[in-house]
Amino acid sequence: MPSHAPLAASPGRVEVGVITARRRILCLFAHPSIDRSEANRPLFDATARVAGVTLVDLYAEYPTGEIDVDREQARLRGHDVICFMHPLYWYSTPSIFKEWQDLVLEHGFAYGIGGTALHGKLFFNALTAGGPEQAYCAAGYNHFTIRELLCPLEQTARLCGMVFLPPFALFGARTAVDEGRIGAHVTDWVRVLEALRDHRLDLAAAVPLTKLNADLDAIIREP
Amino acid sequence: MDGMLFHAFIYLAAAVLAVPIANRLGLGSVLGYLIAGILIGPTLGLVGAETEEVQQVAEFGVVMMLFLIGLELEPKLLWEMRARILGLGGLQVMMTAVLIAAAALLLGYHGGLGLAVGLIFAMSSTAIVLQTLGEKGLTRTDGGQASFAVLLFQDLSLIPVLALIPLLAAPGLSGLWAAGSGEPGAGAAHGAMSLVAGLPGWGYALVVLGAVALVVLAGHYLSRPLFRYIAESRLREVFTASALLLIIGIALLMTLVDLSPALGTFLAGVVLANSEFRHELQSDIEPFKGLLLGLFFITVGAGIDFGVLSAHLATVIVLTLSVMSLKMAVLLGLARLFRLQPGDQWLFALGLAQAGEFGFVLLAFSVQNGVIPADLARILSLVVALSMLLTPALFIAYDRLIAPALRTGSASAPDDIDEWGTVVIAGIGRFGQIVNRLLLASGVRTVVLDNRADQIDLLRKVGIKGYYGDAARPDLLHAAGISQARLFVVAIDDQDRAVKMVEHVRRTYPTVKILARAFDVRHLYLLQQAGADLVVREVFDSSLTLSIAALKALGMHPFKVERMARAFRRHEAEGLTSMYDLWDENPDIARNLVLQARIREHVGSLQDALNSDRLQLHDRSERGWTPPPRGINRELDGDA
Incomplete structure (x- = not known):
């Protein structure tokens, strides 16, 4: 897409002083049992209040699993940032995201000949994981970093010509409420969304990180 | 002489x-x-x-x-x-x-x-x-x-x-x-x-x-x-x-x-x-x-x-x-x-x-x-x-x-293979029409019979081909090709005739699969007894669809509603199966006390079936997506 060409050509450059239009953010949310959610529910509610963000509850929109491919592709075309918001299920997304990818990321749309609709867009996950952060490393019981576990999604983004950002992650989510960590996490999340929207997030600094929310002050320029 | x-x-x-x-x-x-x-x-x-x-x-x-x-x-x-x-x-x-x-x-x-x-x-x-x-x-x-x-x-x-x-x-x-x-x-x-x-x-x-x-x-x-x-x-x-x-x-x-x-x-x-x-x-x-x-x-x-x-x-x-x-x-x-x-x-x-x-x-x-x-x-x-x-x-x-x-x-190729076989549909009212349309659109050959000439005439005017005749008559069913049919769909609204039809076809053409439309549970059991292979209650699905819409309109999460509806369907199917034997012993529900008790139990157990949590009651209704216990990390860490 010509309009996104400059961004695609220089994903790492900090856009200081460049006045561009706000980025349009698409948050695709999936939690099959939102009633039981402790971490995703407040994140979901907070996202809904951020201006310039489109929030879609996939399980609500497609309760029978029958995905409207045209509608989803139109949504993708209409946004610059694509975010998958979900709890981490078996080191991946809830199943509806897999179905969504299988159907929506068509040849000729997302990849392959003529498949340039997603070129230059940003992609990342906003996820909550049950395990503690220290479990997500070679020495921990999960053996891989969260970034490593998301490799299939990273490669999917790359094949579609998108810039993959590290996940915005909450670890130890089952005990986050008890430990009073939810409030700060939600605040961080809103901060990230606004910074992305307003071109205040240093992409070059963010891309190599393991998680996006390691040190937000280092990558976000306050207005 | x-x-x-x-x-x-x-x-x-x-x-x-x-x-x-x-x-x-x-x-x-x-x-x-x-x-x-x-x-x-x-x-x-x-x-x-x-x-x-x-x-x-x-x-x-x-x-x-x-x-x-x-x-x-x-x-x-x-x-x-x-x-x-x-x-x-x-x-x-x-x-x-x-x-x-x-x-x-x-x-x-x-x-x-x-x-x-x-x-x-x-x-x-x-x-x-x-x-x-x-x-x-x-x-x-x-x-x-x-x-x-x-x-x-x-x-x-x-x-x-x-x-x-x-x-x-x-x-x-x-x-x-x-x-x-x-x-x-x-x-x-x-x-x-x-x-x-x-x-x-x-x-x-x-x-x-x-x-x-x-x-x-x-x-x-x-x-x-x-x-x-x-x-x-x-x-x-x-x-x-x-x-x-x-x-x-x-x-x-x-x-x-x-x-x-x-x-x-x-x-x-x-x-x-x-x-x-x-x-x-x-x-x-x-x-x-x-x-x-x-x-x-x-x-x-x-x-x-x-x-x-x-x-x-x-x-x-x-x-x-x-x-x-x-x-x-x-x-x-x-x-x-x-x-x-x-x-x-x-x-x-x-x-x-x-x-x-x-x-x-x-x-x-x-x-x-x-x-x-x-x-x-x-x-x-x-x-x-x-x-x-x-x-x-x-x-x-x-x-x-x-x-x-x-x-x-010479093993000559059989000419004129009909891939899916023929389906005879008795009754082309509101029910049979839906069946016929989906089958036809899927490339299945159907023979449609109805005993209302005006109905057949009306359908012909909109391009749906049907034949006039009373499908309860064995000779007409025969003329319609029931002996060569794969399926027989009973979609008429006359309950007694439907049962007789199923009985006749089951007896005379044992290889034809029979799918029947039932008015209510009693009729469903009668059709099953008569030998129907599959019986569907005529308004069950539409009532369920409306209940789903109602719950959604109240603001309940659509996916949760979908799951409740699935659980309801399952609970209902299990109930129907489990009650058939009781009904079979004495079809007179008014006098069959055991069956009445079982029906009360079935109705009462519905709420549990929909709302109970797998972890608490070991019920199957919401088996999915329950989070692990809070202490799970210590357990996993200890194993590692």
Whole structure:
């Protein structure tokens, strides 16, 4: 897409002083049992209040699993940032995201000949994981970093010509409420969304990180 | 003794005794009827003089048979067969007639007589051949179709042949006989009335064309409103009467203009092949046709004159065998010429080798016109009868000797594979329509029946093809092809009839799968008991859909609603299954206390089924997506 060409050509450059239009953010949310959610529910509610963000509850929109491919592709075309918001299920997304990818990321749309609709867009996950952060490393019981576990999604983004950002992650989510960590996490999340929207997030600094929310002050320029 | 009752008793008794035995022995029903005729006629002498009269009535069976064949044959198919009808049929009649005439000349007979005899023997027996082909399931084979084309041409050629025979009279004989017969009339037997006597050639042609046009136009435009009107009266016997009226009316019209009645009704059948009344007409006429045709075969057997036969035994046998071999040779040659498969060639040649019932008519007519002397005609009449009597034997020979050899030899691809098979749908109201539309759109062939003529008419107007008829009637279901169907869908709203329908189909066609629409649980159980393979309550799904919409409208998360609906469906299905046995013990719910208690329990357990948590109650309703216990990390970390 010509309009996104400059961004695609220089994903790492900090856009200081460049006045561009706000980025349009698409948050695709999936939690099959939102009633039981402790971490995703407040994140979901907070996202809904951020201006310039489109929030879609996939399980609500497609309760029978029958995905409207045209509608989803139109949504993708209409946004610059694509975010998958979900709890981490078996080191991946809830199943509806897999179905969504299988159907929506068509040849000729997302990849392959003529498949340039997603070129230059940003992609990342906003996820909550049950395990503690220290479990997500070679020495921990999960053996891989969260970034490593998301490799299939990273490669999917790359094949579609998108810039993959590290996940915005909450670890130890089952005990986050008890430990009073939810409030700060939600605040961080809103901060990230606004910074992305307003071109205040240093992409070059963010891309190599393991998680996006390691040190937000280092990558976000306050207005 | 009342003569008519006595004779009816004799004919029926002979048929009832002989035909099942012949069928059991693998001889086919035609031979059974013929043997029955020989038994009651020449052998026991129970019937005699009236045989000829009975035969005139019985010939009407052939007329009805051609009507039924016409119903099976859409105009398009007939048009596709034109090359065969004219080519194969025309050559068969001409070559056979000329060869027999030549033989007669060699034997020293007059050429005109030879040609008349040739034309008489060129005809085959429509009745025997089509009946036998149908019985053996060979009608749709290529050989069967070719046979049909030839028989159709022979029927057509009857008109010019009747016109030609008076011209063939030998000088000596004609002086004796010609005085009385001026008309070219159809059949010496019925020829008394004619509208066309004395008309010039072109006038006759016009009348004939007019009559044919009348049959086609009236069949297309008049008969359907009439049938619809009668169908709405719901008087079944009046519908049958009107079907008979149609056939007899056409036969009468055809006789008046010296055309073959069989040909006329065949045409009417073709015209009605596309109409919604096809299956109803079929099932109404079928029993008449069967009985009359049987009667016809009996009269052929009974009409064999043993006196003449014993006097000229050798002549009759030699003549019969030579005529049949000559016909067979001609047929075999033509079959090769028209590139039939080897198996079909033999079916075609053996099947059509006999002389036919038209032979009797033409013989009588020839005698009347002084073309053939009466004593020769009696011998030739025996030849016709004997050749007909031998035909079932030839079919058996085909079955036993030729068909098995070919089956092992060449594994020819079965033609006309219907991938999904046919589905018969009874009832095309609000329920059946949905079923029919989805099946049709998926490429499944359906046959739709409904007993409301106005409904069928309305659907036809919007392009959905259905047939009028009461699907609770076994004969109509049979005519609709239930025996070949894969599935039978009962979608009618009359509960008792639906149950009876399921019972009948389950008993008679055990291989057909039955899917039925139930009014409520009681009806569902009754249908299950009757043998339905799958029963669906008619408003269950729509009520569930509305409840889903209601919960969503209240603001409940759509995916949670979806899961609740699934749990509800499962709970309901389990309940239905578990309660069936209790119901089966005593279907009277008002008095079945155990069942009442079980129903209360079922209703009460619903809420638990929907809301309980897997971890707390070990229920299956919400098995998915429950988070692990809070202490899980310590546990996992300890293991690592």
